[in-house]
Amino acid sequence: MSPQSGTILLEQIAPRLRAVIPKAVKTVGAEDAEELLQDAMTIAAQMLHRVEETGKKVTPGNIAYYVILHMKSGRRSQSATRTDVMAPGTQLDDKSCVLSFGEEVGYDPELDEPITLGELLASEHEDPSQAGARNLDWELFLSTHDYRYGVILKGMAEGRSLKDTAAAQNEWYPGMWALKNRMAEEVREYMGEEAIAESVRTPRWKASIAVDREKTACRSERKARTQRGSR
Numbered sequence: 001m002s003p004q005s006g007t008i009l010l011e012q013i014a015p016r017l018r019a020v021i022p023k024a025v026k027t028v029g030a031e032d033a034e035e036l037l038q039d040a041m042t043i044a045a046q047m048l049h050r051v052e053e054t055g056k057k058v059t060p061g062n063i064a065y066y067v068i069l070h071m072k073s074g075r076r077s078q079s080a081t082r083t084d085v086m087a088p089g090t091q092l093d094d095k096s097c098v099l100s101f102g103e104e105v106g107y108d109p110e111l112d113e114p115i116t117l118g119e120l121l122a123s124e125h126e127d128p129s130q131a132g133a134r135n136l137d138w139e140l141f142l143s144t145h146d147y148r149y150g151v152i153l154k155g156m157a158e159g160r161s162l163k164d165t166a167a168a169q170n171e172w173y174p175g176m177w178a179l180k181n182r183m184a185e186e187v188r189e190y191m192g193e194e195a196i197a198e199s200v201r202t203p204r205w206k207a208s209i210a211v212d213r214e215k216t217a218c219r220s221e222r223k224a225r226t227q228r229g230s231r
Helices: 003-024 033-054 061-072 087-092 117-121 128-143 149-159 162-168 173-191 195-200 204-229
Strands: 103-110 113-116
Touching: 003 033, 003 061, 033 061, 061 103, 128 149, 128 173, 149 162, 149 173
Parallel strands: none
Antiparallel strands: 103 113
């Protein structure tokens, strides 16, 4: 875009957009009037650039008019598609909407508390990224140490005692016990002193959900006691 077009954008198009955008364009989600104005300015600059490249003649009023139409229809400088569920145009068509995790979507009569969207979406299973990282660490450790470490760990995972694992491998039990202790020392040396604690620590994102649920349960219990006492 040439300096002349830049001057037209700032002095003739921007005032028109600033006067109309806050009144005529509906905000979507977290958008505000200032953000919409900056987006409209970007679209206007893109239009001016294309006009210059094609050699067409348009007035500042024409540019401002079509920019406002684009903004009202849900188009933005970086997104004009309606296949994106997060796009403003898609939301203006009522084909999608953005909700807060704190949005109430139901009611639990047993707890006498509302159910939020975050509680429905929160998984009770282990974080896949943590499980993958831990498996990778163990694979590297086992590949560079005594193969019997893997036998001991497999037995522990299957819930068998060390004595049963030793018998299944035709190993001497005291020798397997000493091997298990040596493995524990090498694991701490290889993965660090906090390795075991980290493996069982609740992720922070899940801990906050657990706290909210505990608070809800406590409120429900207090309410139930109050109701029993008033009878």
